[in-house]
Amino acid sequence: MTTYDTTGNGDGLRIDDLARLSGTTVDTIRFYQREGLLPPSERQGRAMLYGQEHVERLERIKDLQARHFSLKAIKALAEEGRLSILDRLFGADERTYTRQELVAQAGIDEALVGELEAIGLLGDPQLHGALAYDGDDLAVLSCMQASMGRGMPKAVAVALSRLYFEQMAELQRQLFDIFATGGIGLGPVLSDQDLDAFRTLAANDIDAFLGDSCVLLEYLHRRGVQRLVVQAMALADRVAPGTDGQLASGS
Numbered sequence: 001m002t003t004y005d006t007t008g009n010g011d012g013l014r015i016d017d018l019a020r021l022s023g024t025t026v027d028t029i030r031f032y033q034r035e036g037l038l039p040p041s042e043r044q045g046r047a048m049l050y051g052q053e054h055v056e057r058l059e060r061i062k063d064l065q066a067r068h069f070s071l072k073a074i075k076a077l078a079e080e081g082r083l084s085i086l087d088r089l090f091g092a093d094e095r096t097y098t099r100q101e102l103v104a105q106a107g108i109d110e111a112l113v114g115e116l117e118a119i120g121l122l123g124d125p126q127l128h129g130a131l132a133y134d135g136d137d138l139a140v141l142s143c144m145q146a147s148m149g150r151g152m153p154k155a156v157a158v159a160l161s162r163l164y165f166e167q168m169a170e171l172q173r174q175l176f177d178i179f180a181t182g183g184i185g186l187g188p189v190l191s192d193q194d195l196d197a198f199r200t201l202a203a204n205d206i207d208a209f210l211g212d213s214c215v216l217l218e219y220l221h222r223r224g225v226q227r228l229v230v231q232a233m234a235l236a237d238r239v240a241p242g243t244d245g246q247l248a249s250g251s
Helices: 015-022 026-034 052-066 071-079 084-090 099-106 110-119 135-149 154-181 192-204 206-238
Strands: 042-044 047-049
Antiparallel strands (some): 042 047
């Protein structure tokens, strides 16, 4: 993060100094101020002075724009004091990888990576606001490679990946509809009070929200697999030995 040294008498930065230090222009800074993207400057005599918070905010805006956030979205997050949640959600300090590095680190066949990209499981990082692949991408490819190393057929791994991706994409669509619009068309409509309470809670502690969601999803998945196993065992019990798969009489 860029820092600056103030003068001996504690003065801040003039607008042209801020522009030079932040790598932007005076016109851009004034535009951001008019749009409410920058905190107010402080008047000292006839000059308007800026401080470290303005330097940091300009760096944050540049970073978010590189992640393809619009100025409208950045302004909304800034007004609600929620810019900090993006660092926790997107892992700003996490190691990143090129596609070639990702494949090499996971030790996975590149043709399989191509199949996973085709079905949507491994998406372009820009789709979720990143500029490169990260540890989550590496973890899922490494897990898949380890699974196949234990005997999972490649065709099954790809089929499961497609199924999970398609179902999660639909879940994501419904979640967005619920929390962006109140769930119009998806059953009971949530009240504005409930929506505001959820958004505040999620914004203030996104880590806990993600953790709770993972617990819920893991629980549902484990119970679902358990039910599948029980159903498969029950079906096997109904098939009599030596009948070439025909159901036993009386079934």
